[in-house]
Amino acid sequence: MTLRRTALHGPADHADEATPSSVAAGRTGSWAEGTPLRWRLALLTFAGVALAVGAMTLLTYWSVTTALTVGVDRDLDSQATVLLNRTVDPFYLTNLEGEIQQFKAFHPDTRVSISPPGWSFSRGDVIPVGGEVHGASGSERRSVRTVGNERILSRSDSVGGTVVLAKDMKATHDLITTLASVLLIIAASGTMLAIAAGTLVATAGLKPLKRLQRAVDYVAETDDLRPIAVQGNDEIAQLTRSFNKMLGVLQESRTRQSQLVADAGHELKTPLTSMRTNIEFLMMLNRPGMGDRISEQDRQDLERDVLAQMTELSTLIGDLIDLSREDAGETAREPVELDAVMESSLERVRRRRSDIDFDVDLIPWNLVGDQFSLGRATLNLLDNAAKWSPPGGVVRVRMTQLSDDRVQLSFADSGPGIPPDDRTRVFERFYRSPEARSQPGSGLGLAIVKQTVVRHGGTVRVEESDDGGTMVVMELPGKPQVEASR
Template identity: 70%
Template structure:
């Protein structure tokens, strides 16, 4: 058994690997995980930095707009006083004294010009003169607000944004530095996460390599209860199944060798005796009837050996876990097996009741299994006895097949073991057979989704009960 075998497929001449495929082959899982972690963290840091910059920039601008709106409200309220408009220039100068960073232009109602600073508004604001809500623009590094009241007074305020822009620029620089630092930390975090996250996988890989190198199928120690631990548990289950298969294989070889050795030894002895009798002058040492008995023994041993080899081949075929999927008429398979058994035991009566039943499976394997069931019942039934075969539907997708013989039956303590390979009850060891027939039956039925067990027949003898899936088949469709 080679556990580290790798299947390789040679690339065709016109299907050269792409650069991406070559890069993926060179990149280890550790670096892939590190790069993925770096990409996720870097994206998160970059996104948060951008959102922070955008939020702070808009907050500072909104603060300037709020100040301008409050100042415009005060000026509009003062413009309602006639004496304020009479001394407008002085009032503007006083306003600028208290607000040196703000420029102002006031246009009283009905005026076609304004007093104060010449403020470029960046467009025609006359469309907004009938609205009391403020209008904002940014022109030439200044934040400009225009606001009118219901009487027609218009206030235009402008504030230099250079300080705010400088603050925003400084903030952007700091955030870029934070982003760079965060990216470096993301790389380090990616490497740490990759090393830490893959440490259990490395331990599992070393354990698997040890199993492959030493062929030691002992379970691997499970640490924790995470996904790697579950993977280790699954691998241990695979090792257990592999060890069980190896044990069964060794046992099969040992049992087969033992079972083959007995008829081979006996047949060799009889053949050597026949060869000795064929020598000149030795023919008179044995009677003709004894010689015929000896020849019959050789033929019987050859038949027994041939049957045993056939059973071993069938058992190996079932072990291969390859099932031919085809539609099988179970009642026809049973009828074919029954015809063969009747030819072998014409002295028995077969009481048969079958129903049309179809399932999907391997017709050859099912034929072999049903033949073994009927052969087993015929072997243990005395001449003139009755073998009862019944097919009973349990549901629309399940059928029960029972085969009852008229023999001595099977002891309760042996009813489970009769399906083991090469097992033969003490009272059965004098009978011909290899002990593989019922093992083949069980293995075949289990592979087809069925089951089989042994009970005591109502009139005495053994009752073998088998269940199989499928569905009834109307007689008209056959």
């Protein structure tokens, strides 16, 4: 056997090894886990609307209250400005008491106290002065505060005049109280509407889910995998389409299983029947007086047939197990050195067919996959090539890098080849061409190869070799492995 390994030149590829993140521990149960989705949606809708109504109510109350207070302060400030300007008029001061009474006649809800410039006392009502004073000494000063039901404003000008106004806020407070009552009624009404809206939204929103649930229950109860009718184009419709895809995959898997059972039963029936006939014949010959009915050579041929049929059954059962293993697709994936897998398969085939020469050219190549399945696939292809090669023939194996992440393996023999019409069918389960029916085999080897290659993200096809035989070409993903010395 001629074995050549072709080293790849170039810088080493550095790949970050993905580390699986840890999964959080189980959470403790909450009330939401035991509450129906309908009520959770209704509660969330109610909470959202109630929060919005409450926020708008508080904002409205604050805005109106602030606006009313600012309006009162603005009116008092305007009135104080007018009174301060008149305190510098001597004619105004000569009848100050009368002017105060006239002011109060026009503003019955406001008390007033005036201290003209240079006076050490004031005229009018007794109003307590206090609060935070704004303005520097020698300039205009102003203070505003609320005492009881009165809003008190004090203004002093730069020449020493002072005016204090106290406005009765009872009417304003009554207005604010009325406003608060109205806003509370609105908030309560909004909350009730929020409850109704939440219930309505939850009921209407969950109708498609209820329909989907009934369809799923129907599938579970009847085992009928027909697709569910899709209505609309919203998220529920997308969920239904995804569910239909899952049903399609389940139906396809069920069909494959049924076909596998039917085909396996058909393929097992023939060797079992033949082996049973031969065994019954051998048992009959072992009876007294029946041993001389056939020659010793015929007896030995019969025994060899039984052993060959048992071997055929064992091979068929092994192939069926491998095929079901590929169908499951649940094998663990790990880094695989494809060239090492090829060398192992070559060693096994070389021991079986020492009369065949193997011309092999391999390159170091890594991929992530199932080493056992890849080994079985390459062994099947090498076995086929050796089986159809005549004694003294050469099986040519080539491993070629197609791109940075793609490699090609070709297995060429010098046998009779496969007709073009049969080259796509040879990968079907239990299919055997007329030329191959005289040879031992189950018809599952190439089907296992195709499933393995496809599951690893590759392709496989049959072509004609250079000398008219068969060449199977397989492509797989991966990356080149740079040797340690480089």
